[in-house]
Amino acid sequence: MTPRTPRPRERGIPEATVARLPVYLRALQGLNERGTPTVSSEDLAAVAGVNSAKLRKDLSHLGSYGTRGVGYDVDYLIYQISRELGLTQDWSVAIVGIGNLGRALANYGGFGTRGFRIAALLDADAAVVGDRVAGLAVRHIDTLEDVVRGEDVAIGVIATPAAAAQGVCDRFVEAGVTSVLNFAPVVLNVPPGVDVRKVDLSIELQILAFHEQRKSDGHAADRAERTGSPT
Amino acid sequence: MTPRTPRPRERGIPEATVARLPVYLRALQGLNERGTPTVSSEDLAAVAGVNSAKLRKDLSHLGSYGTRGVGYDVDYLIYQISRELGLTQDWSVAIVGIGNLGRALANYGGFGTRGFRIAALLDADAAVVGDRVAGLAVRHIDTLEDVVRGEDVAIGVIATPAAAAQGVCDRFVEAGVTSVLNFAPVVLNVPPGVDVRKVDLSIELQILAFHEQRKSDGHAADRAERTGSPT
């Protein structure tokens, strides 16, 4: 027995790595569908759009699953990443706010394919409650607690207007949900131990606008000098 | 020319800061609507969900817009951040792929309010082309180049199935678009100078699942031991 365990990988995977594992997973699944049996870090990195050294370091946090001189076994790596991400079990998801976005999410097929099950759709509007969306009846928001417990909801998705989001979030947390995905443009306040991730369209557009402006700034002088005609 | 300029703040704002400016902006607009004339870094940071030192350092990259002993003038700071992000001009956006998600995006009111104008909706499906969505007629994908040039599209949004995304992206780039927002679950390949941002639902869920699994792992033993009855 080794008295002082070298601890080749302890239970801490860097957050930046976790965020990239799903990208690798998708790239691997693409390779798998095309029948590729093994892949080198160089090739996989190219498909995933990252630096190969980064890819190798990321994977090294999971263990030594590669073969030197050959690369990684695609099937095996898919399994290992899936296991690490917790995709070998099914997660129940509840969506609150069945408007434009909520309906799109509910109708989106990409959930079920990867271990996520839409367990329930909830809304506050009586005109919406009872509608059938993607094969599920929309339930009233008042049943949230029952739904969370009954369906063992692990992840709550919030697609309500901004004003309602914090309230819905509080109810999710109260009912025991510790992972929330928020589409409403507000900063949610949650107690420690609860994870919130946000998807914010406006922020993405504004970041793009910032860089777009920079590009024009840099060349504006050149362009203005050269051009006599309006843009 | 001065070889070593002191350069109090050069034209480089850290990417992490850029990503937070939209959050600050939204927080400030919220304060503005409630009539708050000035705000301290402490208070604004609380609303924006960040550390106050980080907020101050972020804002310091734009310039010295605060008043010691008082705080920041809300209106003025809104203006400065908007200007820095390039929101004082209007940006034309074209959405390709008018399915579940594309329709939700088109119907989303949050665009126009902040300097983004939906200039065109495009799709390849003859059954969809001609539909009126959010007051715009869906145009055929073949007109993409005309639309980009005619409407001066600065940002292309891709909401097609994954298989079509790279092709649409190439056409955007070819037509001169240098900012792309991608909702399809693929890594887009673009030449240097083109910015791509992606919004990927599955990745967010998988990251949540990872942490959720960790939480259970840690406490699973405890819980299983202790629990016979529900809480």
Next chain:
DNA sequence: ACGCCCTTGTGAAAGCACGCACAAAGTGGG
């Protein structure tokens, strides 16, 4: 069986990002 060649896994270094803590700067009261 052996050695060549390819690819992994990982030290080490450089680059960012974060947050503390405090001097500088400005306000408002006396």
Next chain:
DNA sequence: CCCACTTTGTGCGTGCTTTCACAAGGGCGT
């Protein structure tokens, strides 16, 4: 006019992330 108080702007230490570069490891051809 001056002082006490508040809050900004930032220097600095710390930790995380990325990237380079290469030794160690393993397959494959001969």
